[in-house]
Amino acid sequence: MRILVVAEHDRTTIRSGTRSAIGFANSVAQQSGGTVECLVLGHEIDHVAQDAASISQVLSADCAALADPVADRHAHVIAKVATERNVDLVVAASTSYAKDIVGRAAGLLGGSMASEVVGHEIRDGRLVMRRPMFAGAVTATVRLTGHPQIVTIRATAYQPPPPADEKQPITAIGIDESALPNHICFERVESKPSHRPDVTEAGIVVSGGRALKNSDDFERLVGGLADALGGATGSSRALVDAGITSNDLQVGQTGKIVAPDLYIALGISGAVQHLAGMKNSKVIVAINHDPDAPMFEMADYGLVGDVYELVPQLIEKLHAE
Amino acid sequence: MTPMKILVPTKRVPDTDQKIRVREDGSGIDEQHLPFVVNPFDAIAVEEALRIRENSADNVEVVAVGIGSDDYESELRTSLAMGADRAILVECAEVLDPWNVARILDEVVKRETPDLVLMGKQAVDDDANQAGQFLAALLDWPQATFASQVDFDERRLRVERETDAGIEVVLVDLPAVITTDLRLNEPRYASLPSILKARKKPIERIDFEQLGIAIEPRIEVLSMESTSTGRTCVRVNSVDELLDRLRCEAKAI
Numbered sequence: 001m002r003i004l005v006v007a008e009h010d011r012t013t014i015r016s017g018t019r020s021a022i023g024f025a026n027s028v029a030q031q032s033g034g035t036v037e038c039l040v041l042g043h044e045i046d047h048v049a050q051d052a053a054s055i056s057q058v059l060s061a062d063c064a065a066l067a068d069p070v071a072d073r074h075a076h077v078i079a080k081v082a083t084e085r086n087v088d089l090v091v092a093a094s095t096s097y098a099k100d101i102v103g104r105a106a107g108l109l110g111g112s113m114a115s116e117v118v119g120h121e122i123r124d125g126r127l128v129m130r131r132p133m134f135a136g137a138v139t140a141t142v143r144l145t146g147h148p149q150i151v152t153i154r155a156t157a158y159q160p161p162p163p164a165d166e167k168q169p170i171t172a173i174g175i176d177e178s179a180l181p182n183h184i185c186f187e188r189v190e191s192k193p194s195h196r197p198d199v200t201e202a203g204i205v206v207s208g209g210r211a212l213k214n215s216d217d218f219e220r221l222v223g224g225l226a227d228a229l230g231g232a233t234g235s236s237r238a239l240v241d242a243g244i245t246s247n248d249l250q251v252g253q254t255g256k257i258v259a260p261d262l263y264i265a266l267g268i269s270g271a272v273q274h275l276a277g278m279k280n281s282k283v284i285v286a287i288n289h290d291p292d293a294p295m296f297e298m299a300d301y302g303l304v305g306d307v308y309e310l311v312p313q314l315i316e317k318l319h320a321e
Numbered sequence: 322m323t324p325m326k327i328l329v330p331t332k333r334v335p336d337t338d339q340k341i342r343v344r345e346d347g348s349g350i351d352e353q354h355l356p357f358v359v360n361p362f363d364a365i366a367v368e369e370a371l372r373i374r375e376n377s378a379d380n381v382e383v384v385a386v387g388i389g390s391d392d393y394e395s396e397l398r399t400s401l402a403m404g405a406d407r408a409i410l411v412e413c414a415e416v417l418d419p420w421n422v423a424r425i426l427d428e429v430v431k432r433e434t435p436d437l438v439l440m441g442k443q444a445v446d447d448d449a450n451q452a453g454q455f456l457a458a459l460l461d462w463p464q465a466t467f468a469s470q471v472d473f474d475e476r477r478l479r480v481e482r483e484t485d486a487g488i489e490v491v492l493v494d495l496p497a498v499i500t501t502d503l504r505l506n507e508p509r510y511a512s513l514p515s516i517l518k519a520r521k522k523p524i525e526r527i528d529f530e531q532l533g534i535a536i537e538p539r540i541e542v543l544s545m546e547s548t549s550t551g552r553t554c555v556r557v558n559s560v561d562e563l564l565d566r567l568r569c570e571a572k573a574i
Contacts, residue, residue: 071463072463075458096485100464104455113420132448132548133545134341135448139547139548140542143541145538181461183497186489188489189487190488204574237503240504246488256485296556299552300554300571301554302554302557303558303560
């Protein structure tokens with residue numbers, strides 16, 4: 001089986017989700033016999049290719065027209081590489097980039113796609129996968145028909161591989177820029193710089209919900225506790241809708257999926273859509289004034305009370321040590 | 322802006338407030354007594370199409386599309402009651418995966434030649450997040466997924482997209498496929514008079530076989546099971562007890 005992992009990067013290194021995707025690809029390759037290559041797209045991406053080469057063979061598609069993550073062009077290149085190299089399985093981590101671009105590439109490649117895969121096995125020589133449905137209430141066991149197959153995996157479900165002993169080869173892919181689609185114009189991305197780790201990559205996540213009344217309180221209580229623990233901040237949908245937090249912090253069915261070692265939910269009631277995004281965390285703590293909040297049913301430790309009163313105490317005690 | 326046509330594909334899904342139960346034999350979910358609604362993201366797409374029409378000096382036609390059995394009529398009536406001009410029901414009894422939904426929509430688009438397809442970024446039943454991207458690929462149209470703001474810029478659309486990195490802004494040429502995210506708008510409720518009026522609006526029925534395509538299954542669901550969620554919550558009485566347990570018992574900090 002020839003496996004192609006589509007990498008996502010920050011122009012310097014590949015993202016941790018891509019490492020998990022390579023972990024999945026390696027596992028399938030070992031079980032079924034096969035090869036894994038990692039496709040890096042962008043412009044002036046030598047550092048990214050070098051980084052990827054520490055864990056995988058690399059194909060580098062480097063040209064100015066691919067500098068920004070524009071769906072039609074990136075998908076065109078991914079589909080072309082997959083076809084020309086007779087790839088059997090295209091893999092990526094399930095991120096907004098992959099949902100947008102690898103989804104479109106899958107459309108160009110015949111639509112055999114499974115999203116958000118959390119487990120797999122080889123059964124009778126075929127790849128059988130598990131994926132959540134209905135906001136995680138149901139886990140379906142699926143397999144794909146058609147060729148090639150396209151799979152996005154949940155990064156939280158797969159381990160990144162250890163670095164290889166020596167750098168793997170990097171092969172440049174020639175791109176004919178004049179053949180690329182040109183109907184989407186990338187203008188800008190408005191990302192808020194943060195000193196905190198990414199919510200999908202942090203070992204500890206502190207999330208805030210409806211109990212937080214404004215962005216100053218969110219920063220002071222949720223941000224303050226996250227900083228005291230060296231963790232990331234997350235948010236329920238309610239706070240994003242209210243304009244208190246930005247959308248890239250939203251944890252849940254339609255937001256980000258996280259599974260840190262420790263998840264602390266502050267004033268989050270625990271709608272199923274939120275639980276879908278964090279219920280695989282190792283240890284879950286809920287603090288809420290409502291003793292009947294559904295969040296407690298998903299928690300290992302629960303503390304009933306006002307977050308405005310309890311969280312400053314927590315921060316103070318952590319700092320005192 | 323010139324006259325335009327907006328096609329809004331809508332899916333019928335179980336109400337998100339309902340508890341989903343898997344049938345005992347694992348063959349699927351138990352749909353008995355389950356209320357169905359228009360997929361919430363598709364309702365946002367209907368609303369956005371209506372707002373484009375309301376803000377335009379020119380004639381804008383909003384066409385809702387459903388694919389499925391007769392049962393889909395009630396969800397199409399919901400879109401009509403919200404204000405869609407007419408609806409198309411592609412009659413198809415088979416269970417469709419996103420690839421086949423996109424192929425059917427591809428044929429509907431070729432018949433209707435809309436300027437814009439607006440649809441939800443994902444259906445909250447299979448949570449696949451694929452059909453819009455597949456349709457854009459099949460049509461070779463530009464796409465802007467996960468839209469939180471859509472504005473006209475001459476004959477292009479400026480779309481703000483919700484991405485992992487923050488809000489991304491792209492300009493797309495028309496015709497295009499736009500998929501909607503949560504914060505694009507808040508869909509209106511249909512008033513009683515508009516519900517009554519919607520009963521008289523036309524729903525065109527097309528047998529999917531008339532579209533000249535055969536279903537090509539791509540994803541085969543072998544079985545389903547309820548995801549186990551149970552945890553036993555230890556209620557602690559103080560901040561000190563919480564920190565102590567996180568340190569000594571859970572070894573989480």
